[in-house]
Structure formats: structure tokens, C-alpha cells
Amino acid sequence: MHFLIQVKGAENLFKQSEQNQELLPVNIHRQWGHLLNAFTKALNTRYGRADSLFQKRFRRKEVTSEAYFTRLIFYIHFNPQHHGLIQDFKEWPYSSYHSLLSKKQTTLERDTVLEWFGGKNQLERFHQELTDFRSITPLIEEDEL
Template identity: 60%
Template sequence: MQKMISLEPGKYYHLYTRGNNKETLFRHPDNYAYFLQLYRKYIVPYVDTFAYCLLPNHVHFLVQLKEEEAMKPQWLTEDTTKLVSIERQLAHLLNAYAKTINKRYNRLGRLFQHRFGRKEVTSDAYFTRLIYYIHFNPQHHGLLADFSDWPYSSYHSILSKSKTTLQREEVLAWFGGSDEYRQFHEENAADFTAITPLIEQDEQ
């Protein structure tokens, strides 16, 4: 496993984790919904989310940590330099989910292989390709023939008009609009060459 880098306010990251020994994380459709519910509780207040995909045994998110002012604990009223630890919030998410799954399915032991892996997103090209890579993951892993049929990613949420905590407008503007967003996904099927050196670790 790679050496963990610190998560810093204002920076963009690819966050990912998988089940212990590639164990299934989501056994039922409502497991996916519950994981996203916990994500909204523990993580959304402190990050902007641009893309995600939940697969049976692993998950991916593309986020930007909010600036320092927004990272101050909401429960503290006095002026302080103390910031919320995103690492701790991510741990709360995984622990809360694992506790519920263990109880529901009468299982014991670690559910996740490790805490969230992370890679800093440091270029426009990486940001663009990573959105596509995250959405294409179900097809990449042979779960279905067309990634757009997968219901547990942000691909359709980005195109939807329904309420969302995603940075929908920013993503669509980045690609030049909804038609261009669709076209980029359709025309770049399985072409990860631009970011292969950056994503190879999370494939292991």
C-alpha cells in the first residue's frame, strides 16, 4: 500500500478504498444508499464532490477539500485555528458503515481493507480523465456492458435536474455542457493512457 499523503484544504484528491480481501461491501441496493447517506453526514460538509462510483467491493470519489475557513468545527463558536480532520471524518464513515453491515449480516472482523487511499489531482488533464475513469469503472471491471447502466455512480446525477450535493454545474461547465460531457464519456471508452501511471495503485 502506498504511503499516505496528508489531505490539505483547497486541494483536489482521488479517494478510494475497497473491501478487506476484496470482500463485497454492498450486498443489497439499500447498502449503497446507506453508504451515501453516511458520506453526506460525515464528508459533504467539508468537501466539494465532483464524481463518485460505488462498486460491489470498492469505491471512488473525486473531491476538493474546502478552504480552511469552512474546515473549522461547526460546533465551536470561538475563534480558533483548529480544523476538522478529514482523515478522522473518513474513518467515521467507514467505521459507521462497517458497524451497521456487521450487525445486519451477522459478520465479524474488518470490512474494509484499509482507510481511504488518496492521490492528489494536480492537472486539468488528470481531473478530466479521472471523472471519466470513475464513471467507467463498472464496465472496466466487467460488471456490465455499458457503464451508463450502472445506477450507483454520479454519471446520471450530473445530467439530472434533481437536487444534489454534487458540484453538478461545475462539472458540466468543465466539459462545456451536458452534450459535451456525454460525448467525452462515449468517445473515450477504456482510454486511460493519460492517467494510467496515476491510477495503477488503486487497481491493486
């Protein structure tokens, strides 16, 4: 399971201290960990489970370039096919790929992603033309760790 999360601008990465009203930095990794822990506890309670929700330890990686960002979007969509869950990633029912191409309401930043690629047709074309997987090899290799 992969998520691409955009962190708010630096001005929103501080919280007010209750003691002396100074601004303190927010630890994004800790906040994300709290969210995942709460999610795991809720699912465990709902389904009477007691185990870890994820097989591997959760990892985060900063997106440091526009090229990496572009290929990362493809990789997230391609991942179920890479792991042999489906023959064609476009048919994976749980993918954000469908929401990006749909006109249905979504909480995804559809307009932002489509604008990044230059529109819906260009997003589809990018996904069809990316047959040289060498550009995402570092993503795939890291995923298999």
C-alpha cells in the same frame, strides 16, 4: 468503489479548541476515517456482520491538476467496465454518470461538474471520445495495487 470529494476551503479546515479558544487544524484524513468507521459499524450492526467493509485498505489521493480532475471523473464512471462488472460503463446502475445527465434531484454537485465540462452534451461527448485510455493509465494501475 471510488469517491471524488471536494474539501472545503482552508478557512473551514480549523476548529475551535474547547480549552483556550484557539483555532486548531482539522485532520481531513482522520475525519474521513471516522466517517468510514461509523458507516462500517452501522452496516455491520444492521446486517449482523463483524467483518471489514472494504477488501483493501482505504486510500486517498489528492487531485493536483485540472487535467487529472477531468480524467478522474471519467475513470470513476469507467471503473465498473474496467473491472469486468459490465460491458458498457454507461449501463452501470450505481454510477453518478446517470445523475449528472438527469434532471432528477440529486445531492451531487451536478451543476459544478456540468459547468466544468461546458454542459451536459460536452460531458457526454467527453465520455464517448475518451478512447485513448493512456490518459487514465496511472489511475488504472494504481487501482490494481
